Amino acid sequence: MASRSGLCPVGELRSRSCCARKVTRVIPAFEFEERRERLLEHVRREKLSGYVLFRADYIQYFTGFRFLSNERPVIYAESAGGEASIFVPEFEVERTRAESTFERIDAYAEYPGLEHPMRIFARVLEDVGIEGAIGADQDGYPGILGYEGPPLSEVTGTSVTTLSGVVESMMRRKSESELELIRESGRWCAHAHRLLQEYTRPGVTEAEASLRAGSETTLAMLSARGEVGGLASSDGVSAGYRGQIGTRSSWAHAVAHDIEFRAGDMLVTETSAPVWGYNAELERGMVIGPPTDEQRLLFGHVVAAQQAAFTAIRPGATCADVDSAVMRYFEENDLLPYWRQHTGHGIGLRNHEVPFLDLGDHTVLQSGMVFTVEPGLYDSELGGFRHSDTVAVTEDGMQVLTDYPRDIDSLTLPV
């Protein structure tokens, strides 16, 4: 539970037991400064007058500021000289002042409003000294929830250079504090998964097991983390199946139908537990009642295929190398007919990020990159078999950030 007034500066949020000075893990303030400084260095090298961020995930990455993203633009701008402004709708001013450390806050009345927010924003840019070529994640606010408006280049009359490539390349290598948040997310995913496994029984429905596991874990996480600061509305822990039950488990992305579990069902789970915005991914194939020999065989193969990916992950290898290692394993074991998806994807502030562990992605792996590793086998009659774990590339290999049993005996549910 948060105190009403006790808004600590970013990086110093503490749990309720203040005497113990137990520090709740967040991204420290100096790290946001370093990130902005790196982006500014790029901006100066490119002889740009400053940079502008329209996307909510980028604003969070560079400033730690969180808000409900909607059709009303929230924009962050910083000049090459380091003068910055956060631009928000009027109704966000008081909260922004209370929950952030921005020195300058500019506001517009409403969207669409009597004057379009982008026209007002153009004057703010002049005022902070951003005149001449600008860098931006994109040339205007994205069309969220019906937003429409002129491009940044039009309202400023200057050229706009895209920075999304630079931003994404920064985001894909995680810092120690980011890795720690992802690791913590993985622990809550495992907590929720244990409960999901416990509540999944014949006669129970998908929604019953899922809501119970998710609610209980959310409350446990909130209680354990104490004052969580940036917890956004959409946060909380979820665990479930999204319909991947019985033969539907062979659909790698099913949608939920609130199915009732039956003995013999193959299951593919999913969990989500953002911690201060950071995500791990943990998924397991499971079976209700004793597995058949065929199921046991395919279970063994997905564990081995995941191991083949783990072995291939190290700095200097490419994303494609990792996917190739898995494809080679599938080919050697006559499993290609069961293939449906590439090996994995980047993960962090978003639950899917670049790069992808895919034959067509030739990005070179570097330490600090974080991926899901989830080679699956799918058959319309036998069902789906997939374990997803989250791993970080290290200086000399990789490290698994999620910790949950992968063997079939641990994943066989009682009838």
Added chain:
Amino acid sequence: MASRSGLCPVGELRSRSCCARKVTRVIPAFEFEERRERLLEHVRREKLSGYVLFRADYIQYFTGFRFLSNERPVIYAESAGGEASIFVPEFEVERTRAESTFERIDAYAEYPGLEHPMRIFARVLEDVGIEGAIGADQDGYPGILGYEGPPLSEVTGTSVTTLSGVVESMMRRKSESELELIRESGRWCAHAHRLLQEYTRPGVTEAEASLRAGSETTLAMLSARGEVGGLASSDGVSAGYRGQIGTRSSWAHAVAHDIEFRAGDMLVTETSAPVWGYNAELERGMVIGPPTDEQRLLFGHVVAAQQAAFTAIRPGATCADVDSAVMRYFEENDLLPYWRQHTGHGIGLRNHEVPFLDLGDHTVLQSGMVFTVEPGLYDSELGGFRHSDTVAVTEDGMQVLTDYPRDIDSLTLPV
């Protein structure tokens, strides 16, 4: 609970008690056909060779097909002659075949893949006879979760005319079956709100009350609706405060901090209960313990301001007229210092849609348009006061689609 195999065609989904032939409300198949036909008429008038839809909400609006939108493009295309294709990643083929009525399904291996999906899609377009100028909601797949790719105009070598204006103008006038789904959503919002109100007591936390009300209502809704067909993973009912508790209720968009309720707290709620994708919005100001005279006064004013908006809503008036009526009420009652947001927004398949009940939006109201009406009063010391109801414009005025008490006595919680 859904049967495993009983995938009924769209529009004929039935509840479990089949003998009763109780029909679960969905959008009937002929309505999707009519929508596509209207879009095709526009396409033919504009002498385009066909149309392409990249956005998930538009694909759902025109076809009823639902899927987990991510970095792997799902695209719908139809030629001026009526030949159509749904273009999906390989792993979606079997589910698409089972859960939709598309005659033609085209697939690509993976994203990014050895050949970019957009290059493959260009060949599909040729094959269905879309050659020459194309209409599309936008010129390529949006940058979801790290997606990058060439514009449609580049891979086809033809001009692309944007159709988003036409699509949005169709979506903003709801049909009878859409209104019925929104009305049903409103009933589940009210159900969740009653529980939220019951579980909100001093000493309880925001997350506890919210998770309990949301879970219980989700299970009740699933049980009552029976086979729900298109229920997507992210669906389910939610009810809560997103941090709008105590003086934080004066922040029109706060973010949750899992606050513990105390006697004297002002509260602003929010609820969400998508039914087959369609949303109503129901929000209330509430107070824990007897309201002060000042709180009672502001409560009365938000009810009266909402009434002023209701009176102004009729076909032929503009969105700006409605917002003006509210502003006039605020001005006449010296309430302008408490103003923070415009009167409301369109709502339907998205929880925010165009047009906006805003001084700057001169859209003329037409029957079938659906809006939230939520004029609020906010004070950093007194807190926030806002009721949000969902209304439909009718032939001669408007109709409220949400049904929940607005008077302060009904919204005062016991200490």
